[in-house]
Structures are given as C-alpha cells and as structure tokens.
Amino acid sequence: DVKVTQSSRYLVKRTGEKVFLECVQDMDHENMFWYRQDPGLGLRLIYFSYDVKMKEKGDIPEGYSVSREKKERFSLILESASTNQTSMYLCASNRRDRATYEQYFGPGTRLTVT
Amino acid sequence: RKEVEQDPGPFNVPEGATVAFNCTYSNSASQSFFWYRQDCRKEPKLLMSVYSSGNEDGRFTAQLNRASQYISLLIRDSKLSDSATYLCVVPQNTGGFKTIFGAGTRLFVKA
Numbered sequence: 001d002v003k004v005t006q007s008s009r010y011l012v013k014r015t016g017e018k019v020f021l022e023c024v025q026d027m028d029h030e031n032m033f034w035y036r037q038d039p040g041l042g043l044r045l046i047y048f049s050y051d052v053k054m055k056e057k058g059d060i061p062e063g064y065s066v067s068r069e070k071k072e073r074f075s076l077i078l079e080s081a082s083t084n085q086t087s088m089y090l091c092a093s094n095r096r097d098r099a100t101y102e103q104y105f106g107p108g109t110r111l112t113v114t
Numbered sequence: 115r116k117e118v119e120q121d122p123g124p125f126n127v128p129e130g131a132t133v134a135f136n137c138t139y140s141n142s143a144s145q146s147f148f149w150y151r152q153d154c155r156k157e158p159k160l161l162m163s164v165y166s167s168g169n170e171d172g173r174f175t176a177q178l179n180r181a182s183q184y185i186s187l188l189i190r191d192s193k194l195s196d197s198a199t200y201l202c203v204v205p206q207n208t209g210g211f212k213t214i215f216g217a218g219t220r221l222f223v224k225a
Binding site: 035040041042043044045058090102103105106107108 | 118148155156157158159160163201212213215216217218
C-alpha cells in the first residue's frame with residue numbers, strides 16, 4: 001500500500017520565518033509534487049521533481065523552493081514566510097511512466113502564517 | 115476560460131437520490147480524465163478514471179463527451195458516506211507532468 005507522509009499536520013509560523021515542509025514516500029516513485037490548496041482555487045502545482053536533484057517549476061513557484069536529495073524525500077521551503085502563504089500544502093507522488101495517471105497524496109500540512 | 119471548471123456546489127441531496135456533477139475542460143488534446151474524492155480535512159484519493167466513452171463502478175458512473183469537452187460523474191442511490199468534495203482532474207498530456215485539478219464540487223447527502 002502506497003504511503004506518503006508529511007512532517008506536520010498543522011504548523012503556525014510568523015511572517016519572515018524560514019519554513020520547511022517535508023514529504024516522504026515509500027513506494028520508490030520517481031515523481032513527486034508539491035501543491036497548495038485554497039478554497040475555490042483547487043490544487044495548484046508549486047513544484048515538481050522527476051528524479052533526485054531534478055526539479056521543475058509549477059504554476060505558482062514564487063516564494064518557494066524545493067530540495068530532493070534522496071528519491072523518497074521531497075522538501076518544500078518557504079524562504080521568508082508571508083501571510084499569503086497561509087494554505088493547505090499537499091505532497092503527492094507517482095511513477096515516472098505514469099506521470100499523468102493516479103497521484104498518491106499525503107495527508108496535507110495546514111500552514112498558518114501570522 | 116479556466117482550464118478545468120466544475121459545477122459550483124454545494125449539492126444537498128437526500129439519501130437514495132441520484133446526483134450528477136459536470137466538469138468542462140479546455141484542452142481538446144486531453145486523453146484521460148479522473149475523478150478524485152476528498153473528504154473533509156483529508157487528502158484527495160482517486161475515485162474513477164475515464165479514458166474513452168465512460169466507466170462504471172457500482173453506483174458511480176463517469177462519462178466523457180469529447181465533442182462538448184466535458185466529463186460527468188453520476189452517483190445513484192446516494193449514501194451518507196458519499197458526502198465529500200469531488201475533484202475533476204485533467205492531465206495535460208503534453209509529454210510533461212502537468213495535471214489540472216478542478217476546484218471541486220461539494221456534496222452533502224442528508225438522512
């Protein structure tokens with residue numbers, strides 16, 4: 001059974017803080033994704049990684065960076081958190097040969113920036 | 115026009131009712147489509163895929179209309195446990211990774 005875990009379910013940070021969100025998957029998936037989900041806007045892709053140390057910008061990469069040093073781990077970094085980054089952050093993964101097929105999601109991290 | 119648009123919910127239906135949601139997409143080259151279900155404060159999970167004319171799984175039927183560029187999800191004999199948000203998902207099939215998620219349609223099934 002595929003499992004995607006995220007380091008925190010709830011997180012409260014102050015404006016200007018550096019924030020790390022961690023995601024780990026245990027199915028040896030090549031592809032990993034970071035999305036944010038906001039009411040009325042659906043899931044929006046922040047960054048995508050298709051291999052270790054490889055990354056591609058999604059639709060809304062501004063204010064974020066990512067790191068993929070190991071295949072199973074994909075980190076999202078908010079260099080200087082701002083209130084407009086308050087959101088639900090979802091990590092997902094799937095196999096490279098099924099890049100446009102089912103994605104497996106983690107439980108999400110609800111981040112509040114005050 | 116948004117790349118993927120869904121019926122605005124919420125849909126409030128009694129148990130046993132039949133309910134249908136629509137989702138329109140703008141990329142005529144899209145080949146595959148998905149419905150995900152997301153329970154309150156939970157992650158999205160795949161419900162059904164739609165590759166050609168349609169797909170049926172028990173009480174759930176997903177249909178594709180390529181000419182009009184929409185997919186639909188029909189739920190028959192609604193259960194209380196069907197209450198959730200249903201996300202329409204359209205991979206872009208551009209050789210890359212982009213998948214467009216709709217904003218979701220919320221369904222409430224009441225006793």
